Structures are given as structure tokens and as C-alpha cells.
Amino acid sequence: MKKKWMTLTATVLTTALLAGCSGNSGGSAGGNAGEGGTNSGAAGSGESGGAPVELTFWGDWGGEGQAQFETMAGAFNASQDDIRVKYVLQQDMITKFLTSATSGGTPDILFWDRWRTSLYAPKNVLHPIDELMARDGVERDHYFEESLKELTYNDQLYGLPLTVDARALFYNKTMLEEAGLELPTTWEELATAAKALTKRSGDRLEVAGFSMGDPGLFSMYLQQAGGQMLTADGKTNFNNAQGLEVLSFWDRLMNEDKVYKIGFEQGLGEGTDAFVTGKLAMHYTGPWMLSTYKKYGSELDFGIVPPPAGPGGDLASVMGGFGLVIPEGSQHKEEAWTFIKWWLANKDNAMLWAETSLNLPGYKPALEDPFFADDPLWQPFLETLEFAKIRPQHPGYSVMEVDGLIPNLELFLQRKQSAEETLAKAQTQGDKLLKDNEVIE
Amino acid sequence: MSAINKLERHQARTAYLFIAPTMLLFVIFMVIPVGMALYLSFTNYDVLSRMDWVGLDNYRRLWDDSLLWLTFRNVLLYAVLFVPLNIVVSFGLGLLVNKAWRGIKLLRTLYYLPTLTSAVAAATVWLWLLHPEFGLVNGVLSGLGITGPAWVAETETAMVAIVLVTLWQSVGSNMIIYLAGLQGVPGHLYESARLDGANRWDMIRYITWPQLRPTTFLVSTMAIIGALQLFDQAFVLTQGGPANTTKTPVYLIYQQGFNQLQMGYASAQAFVLAMAILIFTIVNMRITRAEESVI
Numbered sequence: 001m002k003k004k005w006m007t008l009t010a011t012v013l014t015t016a017l018l019a020g021c022s023g024n025s026g027g028s029a030g031g032n033a034g035e036g037g038t039n040s041g042a043a044g045s046g047e048s049g050g051a052p053v054e055l056t057f058w059g060d061w062g063g064e065g066q067a068q069f070e071t072m073a074g075a076f077n078a079s080q081d082d083i084r085v086k087y088v089l090q091q092d093m094i095t096k097f098l099t100s101a102t103s104g105g106t107p108d109i110l111f112w113d114r115w116r117t118s119l120y121a122p123k124n125v126l127h128p129i130d131e132l133m134a135r136d137g138v139e140r141d142h143y144f145e146e147s148l149k150e151l152t153y154n155d156q157l158y159g160l161p162l163t164v165d166a167r168a169l170f171y172n173k174t175m176l177e178e179a180g181l182e183l184p185t186t187w188e189e190l191a192t193a194a195k196a197l198t199k200r201s202g203d204r205l206e207v208a209g210f211s212m213g214d215p216g217l218f219s220m221y222l223q224q225a226g227g228q229m230l231t232a233d234g235k236t237n238f239n240n241a242q243g244l245e246v247l248s249f250w251d252r253l254m255n256e257d258k259v260y261k262i263g264f265e266q267g268l269g270e271g272t273d274a275f276v277t278g279k280l281a282m283h284y285t286g287p288w289m290l291s292t293y294k295k296y297g298s299e300l301d302f303g304i305v306p307p308p309a310g311p312g313g314d315l316a317s318v319m320g321g322f323g324l325v326i327p328e329g330s331q332h333k334e335e336a337w338t339f340i341k342w343w344l345a346n347k348d349n350a351m352l353w354a355e356t357s358l359n360l361p362g363y364k365p366a367l368e369d370p371f372f373a374d375d376p377l378w379q380p381f382l383e384t385l386e387f388a389k390i391r392p393q394h395p396g397y398s399v400m401e402v403d404g405l406i407p408n409l410e411l412f413l414q415r416k417q418s419a420e421e422t423l424a425k426a427q428t429q430g431d432k433l434l435k436d437n438e439v440i441e
Numbered sequence: 442m443s444a445i446n447k448l449e450r451h452q453a454r455t456a457y458l459f460i461a462p463t464m465l466l467f468v469i470f471m472v473i474p475v476g477m478a479l480y481l482s483f484t485n486y487d488v489l490s491r492m493d494w495v496g497l498d499n500y501r502r503l504w505d506d507s508l509l510w511l512t513f514r515n516v517l518l519y520a521v522l523f524v525p526l527n528i529v530v531s532f533g534l535g536l537l538v539n540k541a542w543r544g545i546k547l548l549r550t551l552y553y554l555p556t557l558t559s560a561v562a563a564a565t566v567w568l569w570l571l572h573p574e575f576g577l578v579n580g581v582l583s584g585l586g587i588t589g590p591a592w593v594a595e596t597e598t599a600m601v602a603i604v605l606v607t608l609w610q611s612v613g614s615n616m617i618i619y620l621a622g623l624q625g626v627p628g629h630l631y632e633s634a635r636l637d638g639a640n641r642w643d644m645i646r647y648i649t650w651p652q653l654r655p656t657t658f659l660v661s662t663m664a665i666i667g668a669l670q671l672f673d674q675a676f677v678l679t680q681g682g683p684a685n686t687t688k689t690p691v692y693l694i695y696q697q698g699f700n701q702l703q704m705g706y707a708s709a710q711a712f713v714l715a716m717a718i719l720i721f722t723i724v725n726m727r728i729t730r731a732e733e734s735v736i
Contacts, residue, residue, distance in 0.1 A: 095699055098489065101488075119702060123489040123490040123702070125490075262594045262683075263591030263592070263594025263595070264573065267565075267569045267572050268572070396701070399696070399701060403685065407685040411596070411683075414595060414596060429507075433508075437701050
């Protein structure tokens, strides 16, 4: 029934968008974008003469995020006279994009969670930017290869990275010092520290030494154990020795050393976050939590280290982040590219964005800025990003994880099925989900 | 004769005119989309690039979709727990607040209040109350010497937690419906029963309950439909976990259609859900209408 309402919403939206956008194609194609593109304000130098081209930029960040995007659009608009960018907040952006992509009412620039590329690029709704990059001499070396790979499908690149992130180990400095512990660099040291930091009174868990609340981190542990989530031909690849190694490590933390309790962090909001309130000593999270934790100042003395290495010395973390892409339906691809290039291929502007939003920018030269390189809280992330890998590019990957793998891992963590059974069932269910959701030519 | 026919025709025309706006809206917003969804369920529609006829492929795929059937089992379990409890509790509350005591309006308001809260906000607060170590519920339990479970995180209790929260939120409005029904039960029935020596329980069992059968039918039907379409509370409380025990068909349909862009297959899943709702409603109709009303 819900489905029907959605179809209905889609129909109504399509109609509204068709009506709203029919008058929008009058603007001229604008002058050729300036070459080089490393100066701010390199856009077509007044060739078009007439009214500026209006660009629409969609994103689903509201509140502070909206203000950050508006800062960037404002700075770009002030830097030249030919293009006007307007940020439009779309709470349900992907659904709106779906309806607009078929009706011609697409925006010109889209804020894009990169992992979606493998699902959307095969449908030809995104515009490849390889030629534009080659023409304007934007160098691939200025971006993490992994982040570009995540924006690539069939050897075509569909956008540039806006942010990069990866998980690293956050620890409570005070607790670690009180217990006289060194920073963990291996699984073994992590387990020892976790056990030493855990405080219990009877059955009650007072302080969890290390968070086991997110079984979705399996892919990171598997790579630390030397494994890979998928085979080259798109099948699950964790029902093996490496997978067992991860599960026996989890079993040790969870059931032998009892450093955590199921559901311990569930329902704790920002103000009562277990790490902030000193009820959790160590956990894996990403740079997006930095500004929250910094707010607590001296109350929360914390540090960050890259994820400890697995038994074979393998380092791993999962890279994610956002990019900017140009929808195929845009009427002003050239101008949209000018804006993206101004923002994501220019150190000053990438830094403006980084300092406004406190995100790690996708543009590497900006990461070399002392703002990041000399900050002890940013530095571990820069180290982690050097070896972090993106999620496998399969349109069914996230479904495989969420519906096939994680439910079985949860049963394992609650001691309801053995490690062998967990991996075998996750493999069968996961392979089926991958196959059901693969790209259909 | 012809004059009467003419009058009838005139009346019929006026009647059609009166229902036209509603029917028009119903056709545009319900019939056409449902028809479209039915058509889509026979295609490989992906919203963006294709919409080819694939015959019964989507329905064939349903047979092997163990996850879909699991979500159906989940909402069936939910319905079995939720629907009877919902009726019993809201009927009981209705009886309680039907008295003309002082301050009863305040009590009615208090019982109704949870219904006015947004489902997501309420679920968020409940998450906190149900926290295994610092939550109020387990705090009270440990005061009684019981170690409470990690309510929303354990496979055995997650569904119970969802039943509790949704029950808390829905009994208020059903209480109002029962209250309206109770006030419509004629007083002379109770009076004559009392003369015949009936006690309070007999009156509830043989007068109130049968008199309220249409109300019960309404409440139970709405509860069944709501149960099979469970989504928001379950999503906020458990995100379908742990181990898929609280994943619901609506969640799966949304994911398949909007996240995986398999709108054709999602439409087929939606039709199975619609059929399930239809079947349960018919069964419910049979049960609730089995006995005729007293008068």
C-alpha cells in the first residue's frame, strides 16, 4: 500500500516538475569555460555578456551543512559574473532525483554519496567527465585513486571527490593513561587494552572497553585479517580462514573478555553518547564525529590512532565520502563543470570548504595544508586514508551486507549460531542477494 | 409512471454529481496508481532506463525470496500479539473512562496523549527507556531483582518491545472509538438485565461486548492493516534487526524499489502484501460478524 502512495507521489512530483521546468531552457549555453582552472574565477570571461546562467545545486544536507554549501555557492558567485549557483535543500534527494531524471527537471549539480555510482551510472543518468578533465588539465593524481574508482563505472569517471573519510580508533586518553596502557597497534594489543579498560559490577557493564556495536565493520576486520569481501567475479569471499579469524577475535572480545554488551549504545543520542559520557573507552568511528567530540573540550580528552593491524600485519579501513556529479539531464553541463572544478580542483577553495565544514577534502593538495597535516586529531586520518579501500563496486553490495551478512553476524554475537554456520549461511544468502541485484544489461 | 422514472433519473443524476468530486479524487489518486503498479509488477521497470514486459518473472522470483517470506512471518507474529492486545486494552480503557467520575476528562486526555506524539519521536524516547543498563524499564526491573534484557537488541525481545511501543501509542485513539460506541449502548438493556439478576460481568459479556461488535470490527480491521504495514516504529527502534527479526515487508518493498531501483519487482512484492491484507480483512470480517447483534 505504501508503494502505491509512492507511485502516486512520483506521478504528482513528475507533473509538478514538468510544469515548473518547462520555462527553464531559455538560458544560453554560456561562454566556454576558462582553461587551466586553477585560479578562482576562471569562468568564461564575459563572452556571453547577457544575463548570468542560473545553476541549481541539490543536496540533502540541511542546517549547518546547508549553510556550508551556501558559503561555497556564495564565494563562487562572488568570484565571477557569468554563473549563478543556487543551493536547494532536498530532504529526500534521491527520490526527487529519480522523478526528475525521467522528466527533464534535473538539477545541474548533485551532492553525491559516492557508493551509489555503481547503481546509477549503468542507467545513464550521470554525465561522464573524462573529456572535460583532460581538456582542462585536471590531474587525477590530486585525488585518492580509491575515491576516483568509486566514481567510476566501465572506465568512465562520473564526478570528483568532495570529501574523503575512513574509520580510525578513537580512545579516551584519561582512561588509557590511568590503566597505564600503550596505544594499540595490533589486534592482540587492542584486545588486551579492551579487557583492561572494561569495568563491571556484577552483571552490570559500567564501562565498555571497546565497542562491538556495529557488526557492519566486518568488512574492515576481514581486510585486516588479509581477506576480501567479494571475489573478482562478484561473489562473497568471507566463508574461509580469514572470516573465521575475524569471528574468533570477536568471540574473544564479546564472550570471553566480555568487553561489551549487546545493545549498549542503542538509543544513546549525541548528548548521552557512551564515548562522551565515559561509558565507552574505545571505538571505531570517522572524522564526522570530530566536531561533536571537540565540543566537550576538556571534559572529554580523546585521541585517535589508525586501525590496529591484523594478525598478519595487514592494515585496513573502509574509505567513503561524497562527491559532486553532473546529471545527464542538466541543460548547463559546461557551467556545472566550471563550478565543480572551481571547488574541487583548486587548493584555496577546497581549503575554504574544509575549514567551513570541517570535512577532509577530496583534493589532496589541500590535505597537505598545515591545518590538517599538523593537527594531531586529523593526522591519524591522513595516515589511515593512505591504505583505506572503498567498498566493492557491486550494485547489490549494501543489500548483501545489510540483509544477508549482518543478520547472521548478529546471531553469532548473541551466541545463537556457530562461526562456521554463520559464515556458511551468510555466504548462501549473500550470494543470492548479489545475484538478484546485479547490473542487468 | 414516467413521472416517477423522471424523478428517479433526476435524483440519480444529482447523486452522481454529489459523489463526483470524491470519486474523481479516488480514481486519480487510488485507482490509476494501483492500476499502474499492477502493470509495473509485470515489467522490469527501474524508474530511470527501462520498462519492458517480463511476464510473470517477478512473481516467479517471489517464490524464492526467503527474505520476503521472513518479513511476512515477522509481521504475522506482530499481528498475533498486537491485534488482540490492542482490542482488549482499548476496550478495557474505554470501559474505565466511560464512568462519570470527577476528573475523568483529564484521564481520557492522558490516555489519548501518546497518539498525538509523532511515531518517530516516541520511538526515540522509548529507545532510551528500554536501554539495557541505564534505561528506566530495566532500572525498575533490577529494583525487583530481575536482570532485564537488552530489549531492542536481542532476538527474543525485539518484537515484544515493538509491540509494547506501538500498543502504547495506538490504544488511546481506539479507546476513544470504544468510548463513542459505549455511549451509544441503550441504557434500558442494562436496566432490564439488572432486573433479571445479571451481575456486572454478565452485562459486559452479554450486552456491552455484542453491542460493540461493529466497533470491534472497525478497530480490529484497522489494527490488522496497520500491523501488516508496520514500518516507522520498527525502523526507528531496531532498523529491522537483530538478525532480521523485525524487518517488515514495507521496509523491504521500499528498499527494493527506491534503493535498488527494482521498481517492477517491488510492485510485485507490494501486490502480495495487498493480497495478504485483503485475505486477513476478509477472515476478520467473518469472525467478527459471526454472531448477529442483540437488537
